[in-house]
Structure formats: structure tokens, C-alpha cells
Amino acid sequence: MPDLPLALQFAWLIPALPFAAFIAVGLGVSPLSKRAAGLVATLAVAAAALCAWLVAWEYYGLYPPDAAHPAIVVWSFEWLPYDAGLSASAGVLLDPIAVLLLVVVTTVSALIHVYSIGYMGGDPGYGRFFTYMNLFTFSMLGLVVAPNIIQMYVCWELVGLSSFLLIGFYYSKPEAVAAAKKAFIVTRFADLGFLIGILLLGFHGHASFAELAPAIAPEAAAQGVANLQAFDFHYLTHPEVLARLQAASVPFLGLSLLTLAMVLVFMGAAGKSAMFPLHIWLPDAMEGPTPVSALIHAATMVVAGVYLVARLMPAFAASGDALAVVMGVGVFTSLFAAVIAVTQDDIKRILAFSTLSQIGYMMLALGVCSPAHPLGYTAGMFHLATHAFFKALLFLCAGAVIHAVHSNNIWDMGGLARKMPITHAAFLAATLAIAGVWPFAGFFSKDEILLAAFSSGHTAVFAAALLVAGLTAFYMFRLYFVTFWGGHRGPHAAHAREAPAVMWVPLAALAAVSAVAGFVPIGSFVSWGEAHEVPHCIDLRIAIPATAIALLGFALAWRLYARDGAGAARAAAALGILYRTIKRKFYVDEAYLAVTKGFIFPYIARPIAWFDRHAVDGGVDLAGWITRTTGRLCRRLQTGQVQTYGVWFVGGILFVLLLLWAALA
């Protein structure tokens, strides 16, 4: 590596700062002073954000926009030496998507931390809250900068842990505990796929390591990988390695090894990103405090899956089939979740399904990507970034609203536009952004995804994505109208008051970013492959239908919900069973329960426990019983009674004589 700018050499500070704060706040600060806990935690993340912006500045100073952007490892050390060629290092890898995510995650997280100082102010678990938040931020940052798949997996699991801790933050509340368990177990199940994928990649990558590594190592060394290992992304995403993996086949459906491994890895990604059918944990995850939801939905947990697919894009693209799976799951989830979002009544639940839908959108974008049409990569990452800001904003606004009306149900709200003007304005900005209205950020990123689908020839995907755009506009404006317009419905809606400055300042900041982030020429910064097919201008073939369908959604929502929602109730009644099925989220949760509670527990776990106690341990007891019984029988031979001995003696002689007689005869 050439001499790096100072900011890049110290890029490890970005994950290290929240980690240090996690340790410090958890062990020392929070027992001493409650106020200090929030302050230290927030300052650490803010400092990390500052470092991230500096790193972005220096990275694009070193590799100017529109040039090639290599993935450089700026810092690493050997952490877990499994075997020769299979060491896992802990390090910091910087490439455009890592830099983008570092900036987004730290910035959004810092703003959420500031907001939380106000939101969590009266909570007895204040210090604990900030401890977990720092752990969460650290885990996500460690994942973003991972230079190898093991560090990715390590931080991946830590993200899962942090979400468990934060979703179950109100640990006396049974629903929160259940939701936390559900989130952890569902994502753990998904991680099983990731783990097996890693085992496959590690094994087969290592098989050709001795042969290929000498050729790849110098190239990797020039990008800062001093000691190339089979787990390193520089090795795993190298075209020659991928060609080997693609050529190897597995005795399963005739798949190539690469496809199988990448589909398994995607299972992990789908779990964290809550893709169908592993989405069931996310809607329940709103049991955590609202800032946690904001963090999970915007900047940390759910985007991890998208990031993993992007990080391994060369491998997914080399497999082709695996990428088709990503696309299919993405399209389906985005549509599925958007349909459910239309029927929900809980403000956080609506936003949760909207997250599912938007993450599906990003997966879809990555899925339509190919070496010939790499626009989806740029578009997906762009949408990830813009979505992080406006979704964080939506959740924080929802938090402010919930704070004010003491209810999550949108039908308890209403008329809040006058009571909470700042929150209202911020929420409107975010709604316009997510609905894709010019000039808000969502317009640009969503259009880019539509363009990527369209220009890569996936017409059906394009049509589905367009439909989702319409649905998104509809359910978001439904939410907006019901919450902020009309009369005060709930008991507290009339006394709602604007949130304090510590809460509304982050809202304003996020709103500002949501409004202008679309103008960032993202294609110059984030791209994949050689072909730069990223014209940063508005393509009218896309913009006109997209805007039209968004307006249609808006108009429908206005018609049905702007005044009282009675029309909507009639429409729902007319739809009958279809409406109820959607409202019950297509009964996916019930299906899961049937498998776990209805099958695995009674028909696997309980019989095994029974078998162990009765069959295996029964064998042991049987051995004991045989011994004891034999002893009891033999004891009769030695009673100490002369008479008994006499009987045995005479009997014995008779028996022997009988034998002799039988033998002679």
C-alpha cells in the first residue's frame, strides 16, 4: 500500500469508538451517572460519524469520483488462525459501499442517539439503553468494514444479539421478550444457511487456494491485504476463484457449487433483511423503544442483508442463478409487504411493513444487476442510503407522535398537524420522499431502481416495482392523513404537544437530508464493474409513469382517508375474507407456530427427551437390575443354613448322576 492519508490509517476508530463507549458506558459510566451515559454514548457515535465523513473525503481524494474504486484494506491483524490459508483477520476494508455505509450508519445512528437522550429521558434503563445502542452501532460498523467473511459473520451475529437486547429492552413486558426471542431465533435460523455457505466457500475456496493464491496475492497486497487468506473477500470474489467454484457441481439438483453456497449465504441475508418467508420477526420488533426501531429499520440490522449481497455481488453475479433468487425474493417481498401495509392500524407496524417492502426493492435492484447492466448495484445502494434517512425520520416522527398521544394505533391520533407542526412537516417530507415525489430523495433512488429493472430487460419486475411504488404512495399517505389530518380521535390527541428540541432537531436534520440527498451524483461514487452506465439525469420514460402512479396512490388515499376513513371501512368490508387475510398478514406467523409449537416441540424434542429417559437410561437401569437380580438369585446359594446346603448338595449329586447316566445311555 502507498502511504495512506491519516484519516484512512485511523479508519479503525470508526467501529472502535462505539465499542469503547459500549465497554465504558456498560461497565463504568452508567452506574455512576445517568446523564453521562447518554452523553458519552452519543459523543462516541458522533465522533465516529466525523471520522466516517473524513474517511469518505480522503477515500474519494485518493480515488476521485468516476475513476476506479478499489477495495483497500487499511488496517488488519490476524485474529483467529484456523489453519494455513484459513486465517481470519480483524480489519478495515474500504470501498465505495463500505464508505457509503460508514457515513450513513454513523450519521443516522448519531442523530438517533441525540433523539434518544430526549426520548428515553425518564426511563430507568437509560444507561443500559445507551450501552446496547453503542453495541448495535459497533456491530453494524464492524460488519460494514469486514475484509473477510468471518468478520462479517462475527459482526452479523453481534447485530443479532444487539437487536435481541434492544427489542427486549422492556424486559418485564412479555410481548417484548417474545418479540426479542423471535427476532433472534428467526435470524439465527437464517444464519444457519450463512454458516453452511461459509463452510462451503471456505472448503472449496481453500481447495484451490494453493494453486490460485500466488497469482492473486500480489494484486491483493497492492490493495493492502498483506497475507491473503481463503476467507478474504479479495480472494473469494476474485474472478478466477469464482470460475472454479462455478465449475464445481454438487450432487443436488445439478446446481453449481457457487449457486448453492450463494443461495445459502443469501438465506442469512434474507433473515437479517427480513425477506419473505423470514420476515416474521420484523413487525414484532417494534416492541423495542422507538429509537431502536429507527435504528433497526434504517441504518443497522435490515440493511445488513442488502449489504452482504452487494459485498458478494461478484459471486452472486458469477452464479447468475443465485442472483435470480435474490431478485425473485426481493420482488415478492416488496409486493407482499406493501399489500399488508395497506391494512395495518399500528403506526409502527405500517412502517415496519413499509421497510420490508423497501428492502425488497433494494434486493430487487441488486437482483437485476449483471456485469452488462451494473446499474442495479448503484441504484440499490443509493436507495439504501436515502431510505436510511427517510425511514429513520419516519420512525422518529412516529416516536414523537406516540410520545404525545400514548398510543400506537393510528385511529387514536388525527389532527396532529396543528398540534405538532415540526413533527408534521418532517413526517410529510419523509412521506414525500418514500412515495417518490420530486425533488425528494426517494424519487431519485426509486427511479434509478426502476430504470435498472427496465434497462436490464426485466419488464415484469419493472411492472411489479411500479405497482409497489403506487401502493407505497397509497399506504404512506393513508398513514399521513389518518395521523395528522381530520379531528382528534383518541383521548390524548387533543392535548398532544410538540416534542422538545433535543428530539425535533434530529428530525429537522434528517428531513433536510431526505429532501436533498437525491441530488448526490451517486453513480460517480458507487458503481460496480467497468461499465459506467450511470447517466445522472432524469429519464422521462421512467419518471413519468412512476410519478403518475405515485400521484394515483396519493389521490386514492386522499379520497378515502383525508376526512374520516368511512369510505375505507366500506371498501374493506366489501373485500371481506381477502381483506381479513391480508390484515392477518397472510397467516405466515400462524404457519410458523404450527411447525414449531405444533410439530418440532411435541414430535421431535419431547420424544427425544422421553427416549433418553426411558430407552437409553432404561438400558442403564436394566443393566443395574440384571446385576441386582443375579445377585439376589445367587444369594440363595449362600444362606449359611446347613439344611439348605444339604439340599443343594444332594440335588447337585443327583444332577451330576443324571448327566452321567444320560451321557452313557
Add this chain to the structure above:
Amino acid sequence: MGLVSWLIALPLLTAAAVAAVPARRWRMIRWIAAAGTGAHLILTAATTVLFWQAAAPDAAAMEGALHTKLYLVEQAPWFKPLGIQYYVGVDGLSVSMTILTSIIIFTGVLASWDVATRTKEFFVLLLVLVTGVFGVFLSFDLFLFFMFYELAVLPMYLLIGIWGTGPKEYAAMKLTLMLLVGSAFVLVGFLAVYHAAGLRTFDLLALGRAEFPSDFQKWVFPMIFVGFGVIGALYPLHTWSPDGHSSAPTAVSMLHAGVLMKLGGYGALRIAVYLLPEGAKAWALLFMVLTTINILYGSFAAIVQKDLKYFTAYSSVSHCGFVLFGVASLNFMGLKGAVIQMFSHGIMTGLFFGLIGMVYSRTHSRMIPEMGGLGKVMPWLATAFYLAGLASLGLPGLSGFVAETHVFLGGFFGNPWVDAAVARTLTVIATLSIVVTAVYVLRGLATVFQGPIVNPGFERLTDATWNERIATGLLVAVLVVVGLAPWPFIALIKGALMPLLNRVYQ
């Protein structure tokens, strides 16, 4: 007397000191025990440092070695006609297990602070038992090894039978008899090796240089492996463990699950694989299958347990499966994973059983459904419990992750003597346990510590006392240190494992 002999003698001397104190001064007795085991911890640290310094220059040489190299050796003839000697020393494997044992006995003493019935006898037996354990880990003469091995097993009968709970006589009897059957197998194996070598010595390293015919190895290996497998909870010989552990008093469960179960993995590696590599190859498949069953079966059985101790005991069955699975996979990562898992599981399960004792002393119940919301009144214990649980489900940053990923990689990479597809299928089956473990750990812990407080009496319960804080804090710290910085531990054990591997692959 050298350092290593002190490591063995110190617990025995402490036991003697305890025996000399009048029984009514039971408070003094526990202080003596704590001081003795605390001093042992310091002695162990010194041994580790000396070993580290001495072994560092040899690291490169060990890469190709066929026999482990011992340090701090002490050797003296004991019974010349049969070639029995007092032969003790350390290599990486013994040092790591000594550290484990020393930590567990120290924390075990702290966790037994409130044993008020027959305190004197309790501590004497506990210390005698642990003398045996240290002896096993440090001796390199098979006879001496076996003698210490029996010394470690037998006091358990009294410890469970007298200070236990529930059906303690039954459990004590079952545990002791099953382990003795195991040691009978081991003894036969040892004698067979002794005679087959024809060297008139029980010196392990000398026996390692003897040539054993392949056929001989094929019948002796399973004998020794299964013999050790009984104490290592090899399926289906594990059933002494749930009953034994749940009836035993806290410190005994800690020591037994934390350390004694490791004698199985240790013996399998140190003796079975070392002396009989051909046998290990021939039987690798069978033992991979059995240990896969161990891993998954134990975790499924743990899901439905209602008693915290049974819950942990089945979880131990699953985790000890990892140890023997790693051994059976016969490659570097597998063997390394086995040793890391022995250490990690030892600490983790010691913590589990210690904590269960602490919770029980407050709630007077070990039944999961009877508890709830305890995290609010005992945050320290709840946090420690959660950390143990997270280590158990292989969370990165704690030692369980390091061990489990090693074992999974080891199984997946397999060896030339087991069909690759079979080894990989078994490994994939074993990986299912990461989900099942998450299910039972979270279900169990969430029920006990989270949710609303179910019993108004629980509101008055108190959090950990100072001795409990030291014990649990130390154990948690070890889990975290090995999890965050695994490389020193790996460097520590590597030199002892390379010869085993080289012998298998030579």
C-alpha cells in the same frame, strides 16, 4: 519438589490443612480452602508463564514433531520391576487444562461459601478430588495417570451421596458405576498397550515410540476411546450426566461438568489418538456419527427440560459432543476445536452450574416454569447467566464461537478416512444445533429472568454477594477474553497438537 509437583500437591496439602481444623470452625475452613485454591491459581499462572517462555523457541520444531515435548519435567522411579514411575510435566494441552481446573476449583470454593453441613468433610473431599484431576492432566506415566483418574472419580460418590439433593443415592451410584465401567475399559486398554509394546514401561512418550500393529490398534482404540467416552458423555453412555449433575451440590456440578467431563476428551487425545493413530482412523466414521447424535440429541432434549440443572446437563451432553466430534474429525482444526471447546465448555458450564446454585439458594427452586422476572431483582446474576447462555449458543466475542467454528470447519474439511460427503453431511447436521441451542437457551433464560415477576416473594430477593461476584466475574472474564482474543490460547495449545496430527498423517 518442582513446580508441577506443587500443582498436584497444593490441593492435597490444603485438604490436610482443612482436616486439621476443628469441624465447628467451618468459617475458617472455607477461608483455608479459598486461600489454597487461590494460591493454586497463582501457581498455575506462574507455570503458564514459565511454560510459555520455555516453549516459544520450540514452536517451529513442533510443526513437524511426532511426540509432544514436555517442560518442567519431574521424573523418579516408583516401582521399578513394572516400569512404573512418577513422571509429571507440562505441554500446551496440560497447561490449558490446568488453567481451566484451577479456575473452576477456585470459583467452586467461592460458590460453596454457604455449605454448612459437614463443611470440613466436604472441602476435604473436594480438594482430594481436584488433586486427582490435576494429577491426570500433569502425569505422563499411564499407571500414575490411571491412579489419579480413579482418585478424581471416587470422591464424587460421597460428595453427591451426602451433600446432594433429590434422588442423590441413586444418582451417585449410577454416576460412579458408569464411570467405573468406563475406567475398566481404559484399564484394559492400558494393560494391552503395556504388554503389546513389551517395553516394560508405562512411560507414555516411550510407549508412543513403540510400533503397534494395525490390527491391535483397531481393537484397543475403541476400548480406550469409549472408556474415556463415558466420562466425556459419548452417546449413548451419557445418562449418568443429567442425573448426576442435577443431584450434585453446586461446586461438585461445577467441577464435574466443568472439569471431569474434560478428562474424557483429554484422555482420548492424549492417549487414544496419540498411541493408536491407526485405530483412530479406522473408527473415525463411527465416532463422528455418534458425536453428531450427541450434539443434536442433547440440544433437542434440553428444549423440553423444566429443571435448570437437567437443562444444563443436556446442554453439556450436546457441547461435549463437540469435543469428541472434533477429535473424531482428525484434522488440525478439529483437534484444536476440541481443546478450545473443552476449555470453553468447562468455564461456561462451571458458570452455569455456579449460577444455578446461586439462584437456587435464593428461590429454593430450580424449576424453570416456577420462576420469572428474576432479572429485575438480581441483575448481576441474570447478566452472568445470559453471558453463559450466549457463550453456549456460540455467540462471537465469547469463547464458544471460537470452539464451535473450529469444530464445524474441522468436520467439514474431514479426513481421508471418512467419505467426504458423509463428513460434510454430518457436519451440516451438527450445525443445526446452533439454532436448537438458541431456542432452548433463550426460552429458558427468558422465562427465568425476564417477563413480570411471577412470585411476590421474589421481590425481596437480593443480587450476588461479594464471593458470588468474584466467582461469576472471573468466569465471565475468561469467556470474554478467550472469545475476543483467541490467538494466545491457540498458540498455547498448538505445539501439543501438531505431534498428534503428524502421527495420524505420517
